[in-house]
Amino acid sequence: MSLAPDLSALDHAAKDALILMLMARLDRLEAENAGLRARLGDPPKTPENSSLPPSRGDKASSADAAAKAKAKPHGGAHRGLHPNPSRRIDALAKRCGHCAADVSASHQGAVESYDHIEIPAIVPDVTRVVLHGGICPCCARRFKAEAPEGLAKGSPFGPNLRALVIYLRFTQAIGFDRLARLLGDLLGLEISEGALVNMLKAAKPALAAQTARIRETLLSGTALASDETSLRVAKANWWLWVFHHAGSAVFVAAPSRAKTVPEAFLDGVRPDYWLSDRYGGQMGFAKKENQVCLAHLKRDLQFALEQGEEVLAPSLITLIGKACRIGRRRSRLSDATLKAYAAKLDLSLDAILAHEPTSKIGRKLKRMMRKIRRHLFVFVANREIEPTNNGSERALRPCVTFRKVTNGFRSPWAANLYADIRSTLETARRRAIKALDAIRLTLQSQPLALPA
Secondary structure, three states: OOOOOOHHHOOHHHHHHHHHHHHHHHHHHHHHHHHHHHHOOOOOOOOOOOOOOHHHOOOOOOOOOOOOOOOOOOOOOOOOOOOOOOOOOOOOOOEOOOOOOEOOOOOOOOOOOOOOOOOOOOOOOOOOOOOOEEEOOOOOOEEEOOOOOOOOOOOOOOHHHHHHHHHHHHHOOOOHHHHHHHHHHHHOOOOOHHHHHHHHHHHHHHHHHHHHHHHHHHHOOOEEEEEEEEEEEOOEEEEEEEEEEOOEEEEEEEOOOOOHHHHHHHOOOOOOEEEEOOOHHHOOOOOOEEEEOHHHHHHHHHHHHHOOOOOOHHHHHHHHHHHHHHHHOHHHOOHHHHHHHHHHHHHHHHHHHOOOOOOHHHHHHHHHHHHHHHHOOHHHHOOOOOOOOHHHHHHHHHHHHHHHHHOOEOOHHHHHHHHHHHHHHHHHHHOOOOHHHHHHHHHOOOOOOOOO
16 A cells, blocks of 8 residues: 555645755755765774773684794793692602612702692582480470570571572582582582572572672772773663772672762762763762773774874874873882873873864864863872773673673673672682682671781
8 A cells, every 4th residue: 555645645845845844854864875975984893992891892804824834832830739739749769760779868959849630539528417305304395405505596508508509600600400410520529500599599698798798998098090891681781880999899780870879879978089081971070189090091092093083083192092001100209290191291281272173073172171171080190090981891890701701681680689799709800819718708797808
C-alpha cells in the first residue's frame, strides 16, 4: 500500500505546501549527506588518539617479521632458591668420583644447592564433632555437651575454605558451576552452587565493614583520584566507580554515572585535590583544585593533529610531554624549583594559546584548552597527585576482565558485594598484602595493615 498522497485530490495551495516541505527535506538530507562525506576523511579512532581500549585497536601484520634475523639470545637465568624451605638435607660424599677413594672422613663444604619442590596430597581437614549427653540424675532432664570453641553448629565450611572460594570466584573469575567442579576434583569436596552463593552472602557484612574502614582512611587524606567503567547488573547498565589514593581504594557499584555517586560517597567530605579525566561527573569536588588526566588530553590532541590541526596541537603535545617528564622527577626537585617549573609551563601555555587557529577543530580545541587550563599543571607543585589517571586505569583493569569473562551480575547485591571485594583486594595490593591473606583477615574482622 503506497503512503504517497493522492495528488489529484489536492488543490494548488496544498500542492505548493507539499513541494515546499519536500524541498526543505531535500535540503536537510543534502546537508546531512555533505557532513557524512566530510567525516569520511577523518582519521579513525585508535588507542593512540582516543580512549579506545588497546584490545579494540587494530594491530597491523608485519610482512617482514619472519624475515628478520633472530635476536641474539640473552645470557639466561635460573630459578632462585626458596627463601623458607620446609626442610634441609645435607648430602655428604662417601667416595671420590674420580678415583673411588673413601672421603667420608674428609672435611666437606657446600658446593651446590638446589630445591626439590612438591605439594602434599590435597585432602580436606574434616573435624567430626560429636556432642554427648544423657539424663541428669538430679533433675531427670536431658542434657547435652557444649560445642568446643570455634566449632559451633552451623555452616560446615571453615574460614580458609571460604577465603579460597571468594579468591577463586572474584580474582580468577571462575563461575559457580566450574567452581563447584573444581572443588570436587581438587579437594574432594562436594559443594553445591547454592552453598557457594550462601558463603558469599555470609561474607558480605565482613567485607562491607572492611570497605568502611578503607573509606575512612581514604577520606582522611588530602587527595583523591577517581574513574569508572561500565557494569552489567540484572539486565541493566550500571557503573563501577573507583575512588583511591596511595594505599587505599574503594569501589562503588551504582546504576548511575552522574555526580550523585561521588557526592554520596564523599558524604560532605571534600579533599584538597582531585585527579580524574575531564568527565563532568568527576569534576568540582576538590576544595582547592582538580587535576585532569594529561594522558587522556594528549590522545585527544593527537586526534586533532591527525585531523589536520597544526597550529595548536603540536605545541600542546610537546608542552604536556615536558610537564609529565617534570612530574617523574619531582622526588629529586625542591618545592621552589617545582613552583618555578609550574610558572614556566603556564607562560608557555599562554604563548601557545595566543596563536589563532584557522580550522574549526582548532578553534574548538582552543576553547576547550582555555576552559581547562587551570586544571592542567596542578600536579607540578603538589606531590600528592599524579599528572595522569593511570592509577585508576590499573585499578579498574581486573574489573573489566571480570566483566568480559562473566558478563556481569544477576542481582544488585552481587554487584555491591563485588565492589566490596575489589576494595579489599586493590587496597591489599597497594599495601603489599597477598590477596588470599587479605580475604582471610577480612573474614576475621581484622583491618588491612598500612605499610610501615
